[in-house]
Amino acid sequence: MSYASVVRRITGLLFAALLLLPLAASAEEEAENLPFSDLTMTEPDRHFSATEECVAPEDEMRRNHMNYILHQRDDTMYEGIRTPRYSLEECINCHAATDDQGEYLPVNAPNQFCSSCHTYASVSIDCFQCHATKPVRASRLNGASSGKAPYPANGPVAGSLRHETLPVLVSEGNAQ
Amino acid sequence: MNDTSNKPDSSRRDFLTKSGTVAGAAAIAPGVFLTTPAVAKPADEPITADKRWGILVDTNKCASNCDACVTACKEENGWGKSETHSNPEQQSQWIRKVEIRNKSTGFAATLPMMCQHCENPPCVDVCPTGASFKRKDGIVLVDKHICIGCRYCMMACPFKARSFIHEDLQDQLPWAPRGKGTVESCTLCVQRVDNDGTPACVEACSAENHNALIFGDLNDENSEISRELKKNDSIELRADLELNTGVRYRGI
Numbered sequence: 048m049s050y051a052s053v054v055r056r057i058t059g060l061l062f063a064a065l066l067l068l069p070l071a072a073s074a075e076e077e078a079e080n081l082p083f084s085d086l087t088m089t090e091p092d093r094h095f096s097a098t099e100e101c102v103a104p105e106d107e108m109r110r111n112h113m114n115y116i117l118h119q120r121d122d123t124m125y126e127g128i129r130t131p132r133y134s135l136e137e138c139i140n141c142h143a144a145t146d147d148q149g150e151y152l153p154v155n156a157p158n159q160f161c162s163s164c165h166t167y168a169s170v171s172i173d174c175f176q177c178h179a180t181k182p183v184r185a186s187r188l189n190g191a192s193s194g195k196a197p198y199p200a201n202g203p204v205a206g207s208l209r210h211e212t213l214p215v216l217v218s219e220g221n222a223q
Numbered sequence: 224m225n226d227t228s229n230k231p232d233s234s235r236r237d238f239l240t241k242s243g244t245v246a247g248a249a250a251i252a253p254g255v256f257l258t259t260p261a262v263a264k265p266a267d268e269p270i271t272a273d274k275r276w277g278i279l280v281d282t283n284k285c286a287s288n289c290d291a292c293v294t295a296c297k298e299e300n301g302w303g304k305s306e307t308h309s310n311p312e313q314q315s316q317w318i319r320k321v322e323i324r325n326k327s328t329g330f331a332a333t334l335p336m337m338c339q340h341c342e343n344p345p346c347v348d349v350c351p352t353g354a355s356f357k358r359k360d361g362i363v364l365v366d367k368h369i370c371i372g373c374r375y376c377m378m379a380c381p382f383k384a385r386s387f388i389h390e391d392l393q394d395q396l397p398w399a400p401r402g403k404g405t406v407e408s409c410t411l412c413v414q415r416v417d418n419d420g421t422p423a424c425v426e427a428c429s430a431e432n433h434n435a436l437i438f439g440d441l442n443d444e445n446s447e448i449s450r451e452l453k454k455n456d457s458i459e460l461r462a463d464l465e466l467n468t469g470v471r472y473r474g475i
Contacts, residue, residue: 124366125358126269127417136397177367177402179395 086167089144089160095137102132112138116174135174140182153180263419275342275361276411277441277469278425279448279457280334284435287333290320292436295427296337299412300399308390315386315401317409318424323475332475335424335436338363338384338409339460340469346376346385355406361441361469362413367405376406381461384408411469441469 094100101108103115119133131137142160143151154161155175165172264270297303302315318337324330344363346355354370357363365376365385377385385408392402398414401407412422425438439448451457452471459468 120368122269124364125356127264127358127360127413128267128269129414129417130267139397176391177395177400177405179397179400183397 086164088163089142089158091141091160092144093141095132095141101141102137135178136182136184139179140184143181151181155180264417266418270358270360270417272359273442275441275469276416277340277361277439277448277471278411278422279437279451280470280472281435281437282332282334282472282474284433285333285335286431286433286435287322287331289431289433291427291431291433292335292424293318293320295423296409299396299415299423300401300410301394301396302386302399302401302407305392305394306388306390313387313389315388315407317386317407334472334475336382336384337424337470338380338411339382339466340409340411342467342469343465345379345381345464345466349375349379351375358413360416362411362416363408364410364413365406365408367400367402367407370405372404372406374406380408381464381466 091101095102103111108115115133116135116138119128119130120135122128123134139154143154144159146152152159153175155172156162157166161172161175296318300317302317306314318335320333321336322331322333324332340357340361340363342357342361344355344357346363347357349355351373352369352371354366354368355363355376356366372387374387377383377387385406387406388401388403390403395401399410412420412424415422421438425436428434428436437448437451439446441449441452443449444453455473457471457473458475459466459471
C-alpha cells in the first residue's frame with residue numbers, strides 16, 4: 048500500500064465521521080423526548096366518564112388501543128356483548144371534534160384524531176371503509192348536533208320488546 | 224325409501240325441541256309464569272343458545288301497497304341510499320317486498336322476503352373463510368373483517384337474501400358497519416335485539432297497524448311467536464331443504 052493511498056483512506060474516514068456527527072447528535076436529542084412528542088392531536092370532545100378521561104391511561108392507549116378494539120369487536124360480533132368500554136363507536140363519540148358550526152368532523156379527516164397520528168406513524172388503517180367516522184347515535188336520539196352532553200351509547204335505538212309484549216302477555220293471560 | 228344419506232342430521236334439532244318443552248313446563252297458571260318473559264340480557268354478558276330468534280310473517284295481514292318494513296330497514300341500517308354507481312340489480316336488498324300469485328286460482332299475496340336465519344344455513348356451509356356464521360341465538364351474520372367478497376354465500380342462499388357491495392360508501396351507521404367488497408344481509412337488527420329491542424321491520428309493521436310480523440324467541444313456549452305458531456299453521460319456505468328457518472310464513 049502506497050503512502051498516498053493510506054492518506055486518502057484516512058481522509059475518507061475522517062470525512063465520513065464528520066458527516067455522521069450531526070445525525071448522532073440529533074438521535075441523542077430525540078432519545079430525551081417521548082416518542083410522538085412533536086405530534087399535535089385534537090383534544091377529545093368529552094371524557095369517557097365522570098371519573099375517567101379515557102378507558103385506559105394515555106400511554107397504554109397509544110401503544111395498545113388496537114388490541115382493545117380488536118378484542119371488543121369479536122366479543123360484540125360473536126357474543127353480542129355491547130358495552131361502551133373499548134368499543135370503536137365510543138372512541139369516536141369522545142374523540143370526534145366539532146367545527147365552528149358545531150358539526151362533527153370525521154375522525155379520519157386530515158389532522159383529525161385518528162388520521163393525525165396514523166399519518167405521523169405511517170400506519171394505514173381500513174376501519175373507516177365500513178365504520179362510521181362521526182357520532183351518530185347522539186344526534187339521532189337527541190336531535191342535537193353537539194355530542195358534548197353524555198348520552199347512552201348502549202341504549203336501544205328505538206322501541207323495546209319488553210315494553211311492548213308484557214302488556215300483551217298479561218292481558219292475554221287474564222283472558223284465558 | 225331407505226336412503227337417508229342426503230338428509231341433514233336432525234339430532235340437534237330434537238334436542239332443542241325437548242329442552243324447549245322442559246322450559247315451558249314452568250307455567251303454573253294462565254298468565255302466571257315462573258320464568259319472566261323477555262328478560263333483558265345484561266350488556267356485558269354473552270348471548271346463549273337458550274334463545275332462538277325468529278319472525279312470523281302473516282301474509283293475510285301484509286298489505287300489498289305497503290313497504291313500511293323495507294323503508295324502516297333502510298333507515299335503521301343505512302342501506303339503499305348512497306349506492307349511486309350500482310345498477311338496481313347490484314344494489315343492496317336486506318329486505319324486499321315480493322308478490323306471489325297462484326296461477327290456477329288467481330290467489331295473490333304479498334310478503335316481505337329477507338334472510339330466513341336458518342338453523343342449518345347453506346351460506347355458512349360454503350363460506351371459505353368462516354366469515355359467514357350463525358350466532359348462538361340463531362342470527363346469521365357476516366363477519367366483514369374476514370369476508371373476502373367471493374359471493375359463494377350469495378349463490379348458496381335459496382332465498383337470494385344476500386347482497387354484495389360494489390362501491391365505496393360514506394356515512395355508515397355505527398351499529399351497521401358496511402363497506403365495499405363484502406357481502407351483507409338482514410341482521411335481524413342484531414343491535415336492537417342485543418338491547419332487548421325488536422327489529423325495525425317488525426316495529427314499523429306494528430306502527431302501520433298491520434301487525435303482520437311477530438318477532439320473538441322460538442325456544443320460549445310462552446313467547447308471543449311460539450304461541451301463535453302453536454295456535455295456527457305456518458310454513459317455512461323451501462321446507463324441502465330442511466333448513467329449519469327462523470322466519471316462518473302463514474297464509475301462503
